[in-house]
Amino acid sequence: MISVQREPFDVAHEYKQLTGGDVESGAAVFFVGRVRARNDGRRVSGLSLEHYPGMTEKALEAIVSDARERWPLERVRVIHRVGPMALGEEIVFVGVTSSHRDASFQAAEFIMDYLKNRAPFWKQEQTEEGPTWVEAKAKDHEALGRWQ
Amino acid sequence: MISVQREPFDVAHEYKQLTGGDVESGAAVFFVGRVRARNDGRRVSGLSLEHYPGMTEKALEAIVSDARERWPLERVRVIHRVGPMALGEEIVFVGVTSSHRDASFQAAEFIMDYLKNRAPFWKQEQTEEGPTWVEAKAKDHEALGRWQ
Amino acid sequence: MIEVRFFARLRDQLGCDAISIESVEQDSVTLVRERLVAEHPDWREPLSQSGVLFAVNHALVKSDHVVKDGDEVAFMPPVTGG
């Protein structure tokens, strides 16, 4: 299930939803990305996330569907927030369950790598010099190489 | 921090402990392993975990310390339960935070791979034929190859 | 008509959220960009930056992708979510 939302999410709740009532899939992997106070050496006091409504959900669904073709997964949950966020707040949640440890690790990492390169989100940081669009990192692009 | 304990643990609490008050490390990865109802085709109704008190904590500390030498990590938490456990109950928790997404994914996977091969835990499953010691999987051993 | 949309830094650079342009025979993302630049010469540089992404009807495409009447074309800077 995929959500793109302005509201904060609750990791504890998401964990319960992902694992509750399931005694078949023994392995669960979660990634949580949060707003941090420093990025590439700049002090950051907050973040605002723009996206492309209509395309965002489709892009995330395509990524999750690719992951499901590659690995035997049970439940997959992706949440990405948009709008303004304070330091320490959660931005993104990816949760994957599977009966295979490897599959859940790799699928969660795959989803994050593709989300970072293919999902239409743009971060604007609040810094001492005012709002600044975040530069894409070559490292994030190179990360796709391992899946090809 | 490492815990080997008979008591259940609370994933929500562990998540809060790992991320609370930290606005520097943007990436958190968690692995949770749970008792599942089927293993290698056998129906399982419960699990009992034996360990080697005195050695277990040392083995886990050595693994976490190796992970910290390989990747720039912030907080690391490992919990492994011992004793009897029911279906769906959490057996193991590995949580890693870092300012680098890659580092947190890889360190969590590394810790699990080494735990599976080097930490003195033994699972006994309750099956229809009575208590059965779980066989080690060649796949788990091969998983170490990627870190060498 | 083709609805063209701009996002994030690119939108700020162009000072434009969205613009409608006529569709032409054998249209493509590249041709759409050329018509935009012909109309707004100062858009050439921002729209030609390396890494700029193109979407047609909410799917990422290459610059030679065929564009039809009624399509929505988006020009976007490299994405930075997650």
Added chain:
Amino acid sequence: MIEVRFFARLRDQLGCDAISIESVEQDSVTLVRERLVAEHPDWREPLSQSGVLFAVNHALVKSDHVVKDGDEVAFMPPVTGG
């Protein structure tokens, strides 16, 4: 003396949790095993199974590891935690 311990399936196979044996000159894990097997011939097969792990004083070691008086030696089946 050397304290020898057995775990999990191996302990069940031997029917023994722990046993104390004399230490000898230039002792090793292999020599400890040989003395155990000399005393209990039916232990040869379980203690020689491929994959059996050895620990001395709570650290995994190879079978040629030197064993000293007062050491704790453990024979363990392949681990299956996680």
